[in-house]
Amino acid sequence: MLSAYLSLSLLTLMCQLAVSLGGKVLVFPQDGSHWVNMKVLIEELHTRGHSVTVVRPVDSWYIQEVSPYYTSITIDVAAGSDEGFFRSFVSRQLQIQRHGSSFWTRLALDMEIMEKFSQVHYKTCEMVAHMLEDAGLMLALQDAGYDLLLTDPASGGGVILAHRLKLPLVFNVRWTVHGEGHFAIAPSPLSYVPVPIAKFTDRMTYAQRIRNFLMYGFRMFLYRRTVGPSYSALVTRYFGPEVDYFQLFQAADIWLMRVDFVFEFPRPTMPNVVYMGGFQCKPAKPLPxxxxxxxxxxxxxxxxxxxxxxxxxxxxxxxxxxxxxxxxxxxxxxxxxxxxxxxxxxxxxxxxxxxxxxxxxxxxxxxxxxxxxxxxxxxxxxxxxxxxxxxxxxxxxxxxxxxxxxxxxxxxxxxxxxxxxxxxxxxxxxxxxxxxxxxxxxxxxxxxxDQPIKPLERALFWIEFVMRHRGAAHLRTESYKMPWYSYHSLDVMMFLLAVITTFVTVFVLGVMFICTRICCKHKSKQD
Missing domain, CATH: 3.40.50.2000 (Glycogen Phosphorylase B;)
Structure with missing residues (x-):
């Protein structure tokens, strides 16, 4: 009897310890198919004893308000990206593609995608502004004592919320509001790193490299013009003009990348990019x-x-x-x-x-x-x-x-x-x-x-790592704070070029002066 009592007491103590060691995670997800893989992480976090809270708009398509795995906070603002919106958008895209495969068709696709994305991100900013204006909600979020914010940066709202709450930031990412995730954080030489829309490999011809360069510039221009203004205006409104949204976004502690190098072409990466491609995959269960x-x-x-x-x-x-x-x-x-x-x-x-x-x-x-x-x-x-x-x-x-x-x-x-x-x-x-x-x-x-650790376990390790250490600043480069000309060392090259030019000029002028003096002396002797 005493043995059974001790066993029960030990089990209770272990359960209490597991709960006490569990972290608190705030999740700002992206709706639609992106929620499918975010839900995998949430369910695993719940299994490990962590408490998860999910922020969702009132018209959420995939994200259920009631779940055994998380508590939800429903914001009374429509995100405008429900099932009907996406189905009509995809239908329109199919119409454009069937019209032809010319450059102009591709351009029409890009412009329409950017226009629709602009609408979605504008609605996201409205939702985040509604949250920031709600003093009661923000106080409750601060008092909740979250250990980190987990978000899909295909939507930029989580970045702003993490900055407001001063929380470590973890991305579940492949795409961001600025395009493919690697291009926002890692060196991406366009000579062998293909821009996604180009459909090239890492072995490009000269003509392909020209197209790759032009496509990158065109895409970045579109993203900055259609998506950037909404987030920049929101950040300026609530944090002041000295705060830059793109820097907040690049300052994320860990980027959980939903691909691996079996799928991705070899390319430069960064210490805080963790590859978890296939984390949602599992052995097949018997069919119905x-x-x-x-x-x-x-x-x-x-x-x-x-x-x-x-x-x-x-x-x-x-x-x-x-x-x-x-x-x-x-x-x-x-x-x-x-x-x-x-x-x-x-x-x-x-x-x-x-x-x-x-x-x-x-x-x-x-x-x-x-x-x-x-x-x-x-x-x-x-x-x-x-x-x-x-x-x-x-x-x-x-x-x-x-x-x-x-x-x-x-x-x-x-x-x-x-x-x-x-x-x-x-x-x-x-x-x-x-x-x-x-x-x-x-x-x-x-x-x-053939990996030493399963992708899902790797992802959860790094989420819990950020919880334990309140971030991962030692893995994050500060290069994103540098001006573009400093990042590419253009200012250094200009300085060195100026030094070399000055040295050569002084040397040439000195030689010319000496030669002139010698010639003058020689002429005076002859006279």
Whole structure:
């Protein structure tokens, strides 16, 4: 009896100790598909005994107000980026892409994306301003004693909130309000670091390097003109003109990067960039019985799965009919996540579903090909399970993501603007019957899995590291505080050039003076 009492007392003490050692994390997430991977971190933080609070707008699309993993703070301001907004935006992007693939089409896409982004970020700033004006809320957040703020810098609100609350800042990042994350913090030589929209590799020709340079300049100009003003105005309003938003953003303690160098091309990085690519991937669980029966009925031919992500559940009817007709010709079984009207050419071998367990299907040995839009989450899951891809990029970073997989020999890519029955069939047949695609993807899978620590564990270690040490300033460079001309040593080069020029000028003038004196003396002697 005494032994049982002591055991119970010890267990209670351990539980109390675990709770007391748990940290308090404030999360300012990005809605939509970005929430899917942020939720993975939140659930793991909860499992480890940390208390998590999530800030969400009143019209949040993905982020639930009630959850067993976190407490939510709902801000009574609409973010303007709900499901309807994104679906209409993606639909418009598809219309533009189908109009053609010229330079002007690309420019129209860029301008429309920037305009929509500008609207979303303006709404985010309204939400943050509402929070900063609410004295009661800010006092409650300060009194809560948070250890850090975790945010996705695709939205800039978390950066401003962290500065106001004087909290260490951790990013769950690939994209920021200024573009791809590396370009904001790490040296990025444009001679071999491709700008994402360019779809180049790290081995560029001279002509490609020119295009890469011009695209970088054009993109930075657009970001600074369309996104920057909203955040700069907000920072100036609440912190004064001497505070620069871009410097607040670059001062984040840890950047948890959602890629790794199996996916990314080799490039310079920084000590506070932690790579956690594939952190959301996990071994496949058994399929629901109906799906398992359908997969097993494929026999030796196997299964193709198709999903174009959360934003695109349906396609224009003519494209859907073309895709369905190609599937109907194949001996494979097909599982297609599709929420639109049933395509008229759909074959008996194709199962339409409104939702599918993507990770579990990709881990099934019968799955031969993954037809995907090229979202980062789906690509990392395909790498993890070693399933080759047929890519149909739609918007945002998807074309660049798939171009990387194509460069590594693990995917073919079909342009949605020119997709027809023949092109789609050729792409599928190539991946199904050319062994190199599967071999290359399985090689990537082996490289990705061969790590001393799992990506999720690495990410959680560094979050807890920041909690323990109240930041990671020793890993953060202060170079972001330097003017651009000092960062690139232009002022040093100009000084050295001036010194050399002065020295050469003095030397030349001295030689000329000596020569003149000698000539004068020689002439006077002759006279």
């Amino acid at each position: 019985q109906d799906l398992e029966d359908f997969v097993q009925s494929s026999g030796e031919h196997g299964v193709i799965i198709m999903s174009l992500g959360t934003l695109v559940g349906q396609l224009p009817s003519d494209i859907a009919d073309e895709i369905a007709a190609v599937f109907a010709e194949l001996p494979q079984r097909v599982i297609w996540r599709y929420t639109g009207d049933r395509p008229s050419t759909l074959g008996n071998n194709t199962l339409l579903v409104k939702w599918l367990p993507q990770n579990d299907l990709l881990g099934h040995p019968n799955v031969k090909v993954f037809v995907s839009h090229g979202g980062t989450n789906g690509i990392m899951e395909a790498i993890y399970h070693g399933v080759p891809m047929v890519g149909i990029p739609l918007v945002f970073d998807q074309a660049d993501n798939l171009s990387r997989m194509k460069a590594k020999g693990a995917a073919t890519v079909v342009d949605i603007g020119s997709l027809d029955r023949d092109l789609f069939l050729q792409a599928l047949q190539a991946v199904l019957h050319e062994p190199s695609y599967r071999e290359n993807m399985q090689k990537l899978s082996r490289l990705h899995r």
